[in-house]
Amino acid sequence: MSEVNDKKIPEKVADHAPKNIFLYPEDRLKALTMSYDNGGGENRRLIKIFNRYGIKGTFHLNSGLLNKPIYVLADKVVELYRGHEVSCHGCSHASLYRIGREEIVREMWDDRLALENLVGYPVRGMSYANGRYNREAVNILKNLGFVYGRTVLSTENYNLPDDFITWNPTCHHFVNTTKSTA
Numbered sequence: 001m002s003e004v005n006d007k008k009i010p011e012k013v014a015d016h017a018p019k020n021i022f023l024y025p026e027d028r029l030k031a032l033t034m035s036y037d038n039g040g041g042e043n044r045r046l047i048k049i050f051n052r053y054g055i056k057g058t059f060h061l062n063s064g065l066l067n068k069p070i071y072v073l074a075d076k077v078v079e080l081y082r083g084h085e086v087s088c089h090g091c092s093h094a095s096l097y098r099i100g101r102e103e104i105v106r107e108m109w110d111d112r113l114a115l116e117n118l119v120g121y122p123v124r125g126m127s128y129a130n131g132r133y134n135r136e137a138v139n140i141l142k143n144l145g146f147v148y149g150r151t152v153l154s155t156e157n158y159n160l161p162d163d164f165i166t167w168n169p170t171c172h173h174f175v176n177t178t179k180s181t182a
């Protein structure tokens with residue numbers, strides 16, 4: 001190590017040294033995004049409202065449930081979610097903590113491929129069906145290349161997550177309909 005690097009920075013200088021600050025596009029300090037699960041038909045009304053006010057959202061879809069009653073139609077996904085992000089929620093909405101390793105791989109990887117085939121761009125994230133997961137699921141998701149996994153645990157703050165694969169949102173709300181689930 002060189003002599004220069006060995007020198008201790010005086011405390012007063014260190015206090016005023018520039019810190020690394022995370023900035024969003026256009027050098028913004030804060031960002032708002034919304035995140036919704038399941039791909040229910042109510043997404044159509046929600047996205048109309050978002051688009052009116054310039055709000056961006058991520059929509060976590062279950063590829064195996066598209067076209068079923070109350071879910072959006074597969075051939076409408078591109079048009080409906082244009083300008084927003086489509087992300088995984090598992091092919092069949094299985095709770096990852098309750099199924100075996102091979103099933104987790106199938107549930108998430110097949111979902112990713114199916115959604116990528118629909119939207120035509122890399123699908124990089126997911127949200128946990130029913131909000132439940134375990135360490136094995138997290139490890140598998142990382143190995144499959146998922147870069148984030150959103151939970152349903154509210155932090156009530158605006159801090160960035162310690163680990164994006166268990167990304168706790170600031171807050172969580174339920175849509176007032178008996179057909180909606182996490």
Ligand SMILES: [Zn+2]
Nearest residue numbers: 037130181182
């Ligand atoms: Zn769900």
